[in-house]
Amino acid sequence: MSVSASPTPLLGDRLCENGYECVKILPATNDAHGGVIVDLKEPMDSELFATLLRSSLLHWKKQGKDGVWIKLPIELVNLVETAVKEGFWYHHAEPNYLMLVYWIPKTGCTIPPNASHCVGVGAIVLNDKKEVLVVQEKRGGFHGIGVWKIPTGVVDAGEEIFEAAIREVKEETGIDTEFMEVLAFRHTHNSFFGKSDLSFVCMLRPLSFDIKKQDLEIEAAQWMPFEEFADQPFNQMHEPFKYMIELCLAKVENGYDGFSPRPVSSYFVEELNCLYLNSHDLDNTS
Template sequence: MPVKFTEDAFNGLIIDSDSIATDDIEFHASLSAILAYSAQQNKGITWLTLPIEKSHHVGSATALGFVFHCCQEHELTLVHKNQPAQFVPFIPSHTVGAGALIKNAAGEILVVQEYGMTGYKLPGGHVEQGERIEDAVLREVLEETGIECEFISVLGFTNKHPYRFGKSNLYFVCQLRPLHTNIQIQDTQEILDARWISLSEFQRDTRNSAYNHELFSALLDLPGLCQQTLVNNMGVHKKLEIFFANQKDG
């Protein structure tokens, strides 16, 4: 059975992963025919995504001129360019993290200490693929401290490069409001301690990084960017989240 493909809106071809044969000789012949058609029709890019159970075809694909584009846990995407200068949409270049600045009614801030750390920091962690920043930071705080919160705003963000695997990292500092103050660590494999502490006590502790000292001083009690719902945020280009500055009075 020949490998199937569809034409995309950008003068490219997308190979149907489900139609890829298990036999490598059959796959090589089908892929060669698709590339011949692509060249004849002056197509720009041919996209090939191999599920992990068909990853033995990588050698045949690269021998025909495919190169790696991006990889996920269960699949590898390769591309073939008919012209060396052909533009290929960028591969994932950033990871995203979120931390929570949380103050209770007594004016204390919530901090955590991870195993291997000497000082304390904001609770928070990685934003998963497809996850909203708001949901991620609420989840991470609950996992690390056991405290349920309400999302208020984004206070700021940082951009770090290089980070893991040579990518950049965007880190969003979010303001949350605690719904209770009872600490009960759930992620006991990562978090050694979690506590409420006054800002002055945090700043006096030299074990805490100078960066975190400055972060708390710069952002505590600021309003930040709030989550917004826009009437025209719809359709195929709908934004997952929108954070805007507070609207002006009047």
Template sequence: MAAHTAICQWSFGQHFNQETRRISCNRDGNALELFRSSSWKHIISSKTQCVKQCTSPMPFLGTRNVPKKGGIHALLPNTMSPSMPAELLDSWDDDYNGVVVDSASLPSSANAFASALRASLSSWKLKEKKGIWLKLFQEQSDLVPIAIQEGFDYHHAEPGYIMLTYWIPDEPCTIPSSPSHQIGIAGFVINDNREILVVKEKCSCSCVGVWKLPTGYINKSEEIFSGAIREVKEETGIDTTFLEMVAFRHVHRVAFEKSDLLFVCMLKPLSSEITIDEKEIQDAKWITPEELLGQQFYSEDEMSRKLIEICMATYENCYNGYTAHQLISKFDGKLSVLYYYNNNLNMI
């Protein structure tokens, strides 16, 4: 009987493996459709008959995950035994009675992930946890629909990953919203000849053809003052040093419904020869304040005009902006920059 069982299992395995290879080689095929095909039914039927005839002590465990093109796994019927409890996802608690799932240790199988996620949610609910954070990397994208089906919501995305959240209590959600602002800078550079560094951008926006201050966006983990220095250097080739932050503008519902903060920084030029970035800048030059504000654009744009007037008042020592001071906060123990008006007083 044992020998007969072994022969029967080997015969089925040969047939099963051949059919699996045929499916994996069919680049345009659909794994789920092939699963429903008569060929697959023949395999399952053969296996059932084999089990009946051989009375093998090995139970039939059901279907397995069949890889699709691109490494995505089809979610097939659950293969876990009812007597075998699902494993919980590896995670740790955050500071707000929430949970952060360990993305690096997630199951690679869609079925295993679904089972572990359901079991973990039940466990977290019993422990009265609140917000659940689930970060899925690009190579784990086939797990996203499973998490959404279990009640997770999109929070934010960055190159390489997507963050999902789940709020457990039956009360208003206190999970912080996704990043809501983009941070921009404008560099006001004026030389000893009372000339302002200005550029004309290559764009189809409302300021096309207008001489304006160099502007740009802050990079990730970049200080505001160093971002201003970098942007001026990239667009005009002029080296500068930071003096003061003279003003900032706050506007809402700009790109992709995000709010926008623009910090205006006064910079001292360390060089004078202009070399433009031809990919972004049409032209750049040194210009007098009168010529800059004499453009029709500034007579029609009250905010832009006011910014230039504030910068000129700072240059003429009629206005004081905020200087940058590096301090350590006890909240995180990190060195950070605090901008404030010192006025040569020992305030701290």
């Protein structure tokens, strides 16, 4: 998750209180929720850090600040123990930094939890011969059980759902596609490290047909007649796959309308993002 901050520094390295005593504190910026963010980049001795941190916490408490975020790059791992001893706790980590947090007020803590969900996509790619693009995986729960499945994967940070679906198909099979719709999504819990999952079932149109499978994760890939794919015993036993097949048939035969991405602007950010909606029904009622 990200923590928004004001563009100008709130505090300097040195603060003079009452016009007499100069107290050195950590440089920080305001966040958007009454707290401060300390983004350390330069090496620092742990004892000096402890002294500055205590002075800073006293100052921020006098200012009426709430949450204190400390972003420690992996190079400053020596400061983690010092921060924890002062009452900070882990909030989240990325490959190159650890975010620690502290709540100053005596009231209940309102710091949002770490990101709770992983977002995934599954891509149904159906050609004009009513063949579906399927793979067998080299690893994971589907390895070694003989099941042909649709390409799936995780949405990367900053990536749109439709972009992830197109990318995963290309990576696993070499097939270029055009995104059509989200047909459905599934919400599950207690997955990877106790997190929840949102998985989006997507329909795509193939733009190429010669398969070039990925060697690292994919055992085999092929265009399979849809009826043969649907009749796999596993698909009849595993209810989410059974519904996926029914949705695909409803789309092809009965005009089932899913959600397609529509770029929208926002008051809060400059970049466009996508709202997924039933464009067919919306446009017909406008």
